Amino acid sequence: MDRRSILKHAGIAGVLAAGAAPAVHAQAAIRWRLTSSFPKALDTIHGAADVFARKVNEMSGGKFSVTVHAPGELVPAFGVVDAVQQGTVEAGHTAPYYYFGKDDTFAMGTAIPFGLNSRQLTAWYYDGNGLKLFREFYDQYNIVNFPGGNTGAQMGGWYRKEIKTLADIKGLKMRIGGFAGKVLARMGGVPQNIPGGEIYQALEKGTIDATEWIGPYDDEKLGFQKVAKNYYYPGWWEGGAQLDFYINKAAYNGLSAENKAIVETAASHAHTMMQAMYDARNPAALKRLVAGGAKVLPFPKVVMDEAFKQSMALYAELSASNPNWKKIYADYSNFRKDQNLWFRFTDAQFDRYMQSAKL
Incomplete structure (x- = not known):
């Protein structure tokens, strides 16, 4: 009997017994x-x-x-x-x-x-x-x-002193993630780019005056509330x-x-x-932070307005000078415009009502 007949008529045991098993190549891990x-x-x-x-x-x-x-x-x-x-x-x-x-x-x-x-x-x-x-x-x-x-929309960070006017941003040494520091600098602040594991020590020693990270759950773990009590919102740089x-x-x-x-x-x-x-996890953490003495405060409108103005000016400058930015931002900004129109009639209205309702 030839090899083809063996493979056709024999079961696997017979194939193995006849020494005619097909080659098996195990895939490397x-x-x-x-x-x-x-x-x-x-x-x-x-x-x-x-x-x-x-x-x-x-x-x-x-x-x-x-x-x-x-x-x-x-x-x-x-x-x-x-x-x-x-x-x-x-x-x-x-x-x-x-x-x-x-x-x-x-x-x-x-x-x-x-x-x-x-x-x-x-x-x-x-x-x-x-x-x-x-x-x-x-x-x-x-x-x-x-x-x-x-992360979802983030909080606006921890500050040793309250932020009441634009003057309070001038000279403020703040750990702020990456690109947003450019806008802070245009407002007179002094951005610092520090890895998450090193922020607490810088804030505790006074090397920085303020820091943002993400939100209540992570911020509580990092212990920022122990050295700065003013907790601002929203993180306009990280929606x-x-x-x-x-x-x-x-x-x-x-x-x-x-x-x-x-x-x-x-x-x-x-x-x-x-x-x-x-x-x-953020809601329960926020409750714990407030119970521990954190003061949760909104950024003044004048600060938000100036941040918005400086952001839009920066984007216009980058579109004029950086081809990579211009190509992607053109699509991004058009998408943002349509999304904000849609959310204005749906999520924004629903959320606003639900947040004011007594549940």
């Missing part, structure tokens, strides 16, 4: 390292990378694993772009606006002052042109990006701050179609989970 910009103590923002890694492992049956590394373990907190671009690591999880020094366009990947809120930004990325435009932009950095979580998963282009292109789908799905799951955690 994939091991990626992901570096985060955020300390492990923050289970929300650092936790999004853990969610991503866990889902990749689960969906691949353990054949594709991702290990998550805190700042300093492999690269510094703000070294993610360089590490992914150069292939030092396969992946990173960070806030794009940390890298506005390379190109101001990075900032739109996270949040710009008076920009899109979290739902609007997700809509622009997934059903608008956001992801397409940023894929083109990041290609020059050897990076493939995926949305990797959103919906998005993080990204950055993947080295060669590493991503080397994946099978199945593993590319796993990466995409794990990232979108982490994206959803991160904001869910913030929305679920």
Whole structure:
């Protein structure tokens, strides 16, 4: 009997007994390292990378694993772009606006002052042109990006002294994330870009006069309320701050179609989970902060108006000088205009009524 007949008529036991088993090539396990910009103590923002890694492992049956590394373990907190671009690591999880020094366009990947809120930004990325435009932009950095979580609208930060007029902004040394510092500087403030794990010490020592981070849940963990009692809102510079998963282009292109789908799905799951955690945990944390003596205060309208004016002027200047910014911001701003028109009749009105109702 020839080999073809054996394969046709014998069961698997017979095939093995006849020594005619077809060759089986086991797929090599994939091991990626992901570096985060955020300390492990923050289970929300650092936790999004853990969610991503866990889902990749689960969906691949353990054949594709991702290990998550805190700042300093492999690269510094703000070294993610360089590490992914150069292939030092396969992946990173960070806030794009940390890298506005390379190109101001990075900032739109996270949040710009008076920009899109979290739902609007997700809509622009997934059903608008956001992801397409940023894929083109990041290609020059050897990076493939995926949305990797959103904080929702943030608080406006912790201040040693109350902010009553524009004069109180003059000379204010404030830790403020990335690009928004440009607007603060135009208002007379002195922005400081400090990693999350180093902010408390700077505020405690008086190296800075104020800081913003995210919102009640994380801020409470970092202990800012112990050294500054004035807690302002809203964070006009972060109406919906998005993080990204950055993947080295060669590493991503080397994946099978199945593993590319796993990466995409794990990232979108982490994206959803991160904001869910913030929305679920911030209310109780805010109550605890207030009970502990925090004074929750709105920014004066004159401060908001000046911040808006300076933001729009900055965007006009960048559109005139930076082709990358001009291309993406044109689409972003048109999308923002339509979104604000729609939300004005729906979410904004509904939310305003519900927040005034006695439940």
